[in-house]
Amino acid sequence: MEKKTVTFIAKMDEFLHSAVSQCVELGVSDDFHIEGIRMDQLAYRPIAEGSLVVLSTSMIESFVEPYLPPGTKMIVAKRMFSYQNLRGMLEIPKGVKVLLVSDTPETAQDNIDLIRAAGLDFDLYPYYPGAEYPKDIEIAVTPGEAEHVPPHIRKVVDIGFRVIDLTTWLAIYTHFDNDNFQKMTMRTLQSLFFITKELNNEIQHAHLLSKYLEAIVNGIEDAVIAFDEEEIIRFVNQKAVDSLNLHGAQIVGEKSLACLPSDFYELFMDCGENEDILVDWANKTYFFRKTHIFMEGRFLGSLLLFRQAVEIEKLEHDYRMRLYNKGLVAKYQFDDIYGESPSFQKVLQIARKIARSNSTVLLLGETGTGKELLAQAIHNASPRRREPFVGVNFAAISESLLESELFGYEEGAFTGARKGGHIGWFELAHKGTIFLDEIGDASGAIQNRLLRVLQERQIMRVGGNKVIPTDIRVIAATNQDLKQMIEEGTFRADLYFRLNILPIHLPPLRKRQEDIPWLVERFIRRYAYDLRRPPFTLSKEAMKAMQEYEWPGNIRELENVIEYLAHVVEEEGYVYQLPFMVDQENGSIEHDECEAVCEQLYEAYSQRGFLAEMVAVLQELKQEGSGRYALGEQLQAQGMEISSQQLRYRLKLLQNDELIQVGKGRQGSKISSKGEEFLRYLNRRNGRGDRHEL
Numbered sequence: 288m289e290k291k292t293v294t295f296i297a298k299m300d301e302f303l304h305s306a307v308s309q310c311v312e313l314g315v316s317d318d319f320h321i322e323g324i325r326m327d328q329l330a331y332r333p334i335a336e337g338s339l340v341v342l343s344t345s346m347i348e349s350f351v352e353p354y355l356p357p358g359t360k361m362i363v364a365k366r367m368f369s370y371q372n373l374r375g376m377l378e379i380p381k382g383v384k385v386l387l388v389s390d391t392p393e394t395a396q397d398n399i400d401l402i403r404a405a406g407l408d409f410d411l412y413p414y415y416p417g418a419e420y421p422k423d424i425e426i427a428v429t430p431g432e433a434e435h436v437p438p439h440i441r442k443v444v445d446i447g448f449r450v451i452d453l454t455t456w457l458a459i460y461t462h463f464d465n466d467n468f469q470k471m472t473m474r475t476l477q478s479l480f481f482i483t484k485e486l487n488n489e490i491q492h493a494h495l496l497s498k499y500l501e502a503i504v505n506g507i508e509d510a511v512i513a514f515d516e517e518e519i520i521r522f523v524n525q526k527a528v529d530s531l532n533l534h535g536a537q538i539v540g541e542k543s544l545a546c547l548p549s550d551f552y553e554l555f556m557d558c559g560e561n562e563d564i565l566v567d568w569a570n571k572t573y574f575f576r577k578t579h580i581f582m583e584g585r586f587l588g589s590l591l592l593f594r595q596a597v598e599i600e601k602l603e604h605d606y607r608m609r610l611y612n613k614g615l616v617a618k619y620q621f622d623d624i625y626g627e628s629p630s631f632q633k634v635l636q637i638a639r640k641i642a643r644s645n646s647t648v649l650l651l652g653e654t655g656t657g658k659e660l661l662a663q664a665i666h667n668a669s670p671r672r673r674e675p676f677v678g679v680n681f682a683a684i685s686e687s688l689l690e691s692e693l694f695g696y697e698e699g700a701f702t703g704a705r706k707g708g709h710i711g712w713f714e715l716a717h718k719g720t721i722f723l724d725e726i727g728d729a730s731g732a733i734q735n736r737l738l739r740v741l742q743e744r745q746i747m748r749v750g751g752n753k754v755i756p757t758d759i760r761v762i763a764a765t766n767q768d769l770k771q772m773i774e775e776g777t778f779r780a781d782l783y784f785r786l787n788i789l790p791i792h793l794p795p796l797r798k799r800q801e802d803i804p805w806l807v808e809r810f811i812r813r814y815a816y817d818l819r820r821p822p823f824t825l826s827k828e829a830m831k832a833m834q835e836y837e838w839p840g841n842i843r844e845l846e847n848v849i850e851y852l853a854h855v856v857e858e859e860g861y862v863y864q865l866p867f868m869v870d871q872e873n874g875s876i877e878h879d880e881c882e883a884v885c886e887q888l889y890e891a892y893s894q895r896g897f898l899a900e901m902v903a904v905l906q907e908l909k910q911e912g913s914g915r916y917a918l919g920e921q922l923q924a925q926g927m928e929i930s931s932q933q934l935r936y937r938l939k940l941l942q943n944d945e946l947i948q949v950g951k952g953r954q955g956s957k958i959s960s961k962g963e964e965f966l967r968y969l970n971r972r973n974g975r976g977d978r979h980e981l
């Protein structure tokens with residue numbers, strides 16, 4: 288039997304293509320002969336006799352009518368969106384504004400009506416070229432007309448062309464009295480079954496995913512509560528239930544105000560978005576973080592993570608302890624660095640700023656000016672402070688060990704290499720800071736390797752072939768003149784330029800004499816505290832001598848001097864006690880102050896007539912310290928008549944004048960450094976001819 292003809296007529300090709308491909312897909316072309324004619328072709332393409340004409344829209348009815356062979360029936364196709372294509376829209380959250388983009392106002396509105404008819408409830412705004420629309424819209428939906436979408440739109444969902452609906456197919460089959468319609472509807476339904484099955488799979492998948500997520504969130508250490516935009520609790524993990532003591536209460540699906548403790552709720556409300564804050568609640572301190580959840584620009588609610596501060600402190604403490612046990616911790620902070628002079632304060636100011644950056648720092652200064660101290664303080668003030676600080680001293684380690692210590696080695700790299708290999712300092716410092724001290728002492732070979740690490744930020748173990756990326760901040764230090772070393776050819780210029788990115792010059796102590804009294808006071812306090820003794824002062828002369836001294840060992844030397852004084856000074860330190868004032872050749876101290884003190888003592892003892900006894904006691908004690916009884920006997924053996932009462936008195940006086948130190952109980956007495964100096968003074972006097980009377 289000859290097939291009847293169905294003729295589709297439309298203004299544009301798109302409708303005709305879509306209608307023909309649907310006919311093939313649904314098997315309609317098996318039952319009928321299908322024709323597609325564009326309106327402008329009607330003049331030369333006659334419509335077949337006895338065919339059914341299907342128009343794309345009622346608007347072209349009057350145009351087409353004159354071309355119809357007599358008795359030809361004409362119907363208008365009803366159209367709908369395919370469910371398959373509409374699925375893209377299901378990912379758009381409810382309540383979000385959506386632009387419906389089409390080519391004309393009418394088609395835009397038509398499409399909106401169709402989407403609503405399909406049961407999709409979106410906040411849709413029509414748009415066609417030249418139309419106004421709310422500027423806060425970020426998502427557009429279009430039936431195959433993406434070219435009209437305004438440029439700022441972030442996401443476009445193409446729902447494809449509208450398809451001919453089932454009632455139109457029914458009208459076609461009924462018109463020709465063809466009972467294959469049922470067969471055709473089966474095909475349509477099959478695609479619906481397919482969609483349903485797919486949706487079902489997706490629901491199951493979503494369910495599984497939510498179970499996974501629940502297990503993950505329950506497994507994390509933080510307490511977690513998720514709220515929707517109306518502050519209804521949507522999720523709460525076990526840790527949160529335990530922390531808030533909400534066991535057995537109905538929480539999920541409830542308003543947070545109603546089911547959370549009211550003071551806790553207020554803290555949650557006060558917490559700003561993405562702010563890490565510490566709050567006190569129920570006699571405990573908590574660490575809070577609130578995050579807002581957005582989807583496609585729409586606020587969906589917030590997430591609160593909280594944890595007891597002690598738990599975080601413990602974690603940090605454990606981590607620090609692990610680093611500490613490995614010696615990978617920087618002890619000093621900026622507060623530990625003393626110095627008030629403007630030149631030094633300027634250095635500290637620059638260093639504090641530099642600390643925040645990630646760039647390489649080069650510390651330049653004489654020995655003992657505090658380069659290592661500053662390197663540690665910079666690390667501790669940097670974002671890397673919780674990570675390792677690894678110090679390497681190029682002067683303190685032998686060349687043969689240095690390479691493998693710096694870069695590590697693989698098992699079997701050389702004879703004696705440890706099983707399993709060895710991690711190098713660069714690897715240990717990953718995420719932290721490496722301090723390359725005395726960099727001027729690095730050999731040529733090491734300089735080459737260092738340069739490569741600094742350039743490529745990756746290392747290779749000795750005997751290995753794998754590159755290990757490293758994230759390390761480098762702080763180098765030297766007391767040598769690197770520029771001169773470059774000229775002499777002992778330091779690589781390119782390495783110098785890699786290191787000299789942020790140079791800091793630490794001034795020598797002699798260039799900031801005004802700092803000395805202040806430093807002296809700080810160190811006295813520190814050592815007095817360490818030795819559990821009262822603080823002491825320095826005489827005016829002693830302080831002057833300290834300020835005039837050159838300090839070749841800089842602050843390290845000054846610190847050592849104070850430590851020494853803290854052991855030998857009682858209440859006030861004198862010039863003769865300053866170790867750097869001791870003349871190395873004859874062991875005497877040369878200063879007026881000492882002379883004056885000794886002179887005074889000499890006068891006082893001579894006037895009282897017991898200078899000879901005092902000298903004899905001092906000389907005896909210089910030989911060997913001894914108790915009072917033995918001392919009396921020794922003096923008598925020298926022909927000196929002295930009662931034990933007198934001896935006790937002499938010793939008391941010598942002790943008061945700090946010439947001897949009297950031990951407790953049976954310990955006996957011994958001569959002090961001042962006592963020895965007094966003896967030297969007497970010798971000098973004798974040498975000058977002004978002999979004392981013994």
Ligand SMILES: Nc1ncnc2c1ncn2[C@@H]1O[C@H](COP(=O)(O)OP(=O)(O)OP(=O)(O)O)[C@@H](O)[C@H]1O
Pocket residue numbers: 623624625626652653654655656657658659660661724765766842843846
């Ligand atoms: N400004 C300062 N305030 C307090 N102490 C300081 C200061 N500068 C240095 N010191 C002390 O001096 C000693 C030496 O400091 P540091 O090791 O940092 O010097 P350095 O410049 O690295 O010396 P070197 O070049 O010999 O390695 C340390 O004990 C440190 O505590």
